[in-house]
Amino acid sequence: MITEDTIVSMSEEIKTFCVRLFPRSWSVTHTSFEIAELEMNRNKIVFGKAHHCGKIQISNIYVGTDCYSALKSTLIHEFSHLIVGLKENHNSRFKRIFEYLSDKAEMDTAAILKDHDVLRGKANAIKPCTLQLWMVFQNGDTEFVGNYQKRSKKYTAYDPSVRNLQYKGKLIDRFYYTESPTNDSSQSIQQ
Known part of the structure; x- marks a missing residue:
């Protein structure tokens, strides 16, 4: 330990x-x-x-x-x-x-x-995550990123013309948050 x-x-x-x-x-x-x-x-x-x-x-x-x-x-x-x-x-x-x-x-x-x-x-047991972060690719596909405790300007103000992020070779168009249906941080939802 x-x-x-x-x-x-x-x-x-x-x-x-x-x-x-x-x-x-x-x-x-x-x-x-x-x-x-x-x-x-x-x-x-x-x-x-x-x-x-x-x-x-x-x-x-x-x-x-x-x-x-x-x-x-x-x-x-x-x-x-x-x-x-x-x-x-x-x-x-x-x-x-x-x-x-x-x-x-x-x-x-x-x-x-x-x-x-x-x-x-351990962190979520202390302060549960209430938000889910999602990314939307330029081709329209959506993928779950993870559970978070608060919104981050890094994602809410993401501008693909300034910072071109990629995931698995696909360009990310934007990010958005939704309310978590549960506080279980191990849950992974795919759309």
Whole structure:
């Protein structure tokens, strides 16, 4: 079972791993050895967050679970932000660094996805999802995305002329929300 001590210990391991692979100055902290602060928070939606000062926040939702793969992936994700700089967001440079670190850490994608399902289930037990997100493709097909607790501007303000997203090779035209018929986050409805 993961404890807060486990999270701190794994954070130090990932930090050492990242410093070994990227020993030069990091974009956020100017020197890799200033990254020292790890903070726990109670966020049930965002599992990790990196800050300009070099601090990383990790959700305490991991505590009491066996979601080691997801925790490791989240820490690598946040350290990747510190390496490339937060202004880079999730651009191609960030993705290259994250994928490189994930490969070197021999991350198991299937285990990460399974862990994320467990964490979402735990989060939903605390605060059930009341919305379903759907995507509509340019060819008119509709597909279920997932259950959510609140609407996101990322989807409500989606403009395909600005940001052309694809899923399974099909261009997404728009997103929309519906009320969930049930609070069971494992339910997957296809139209």
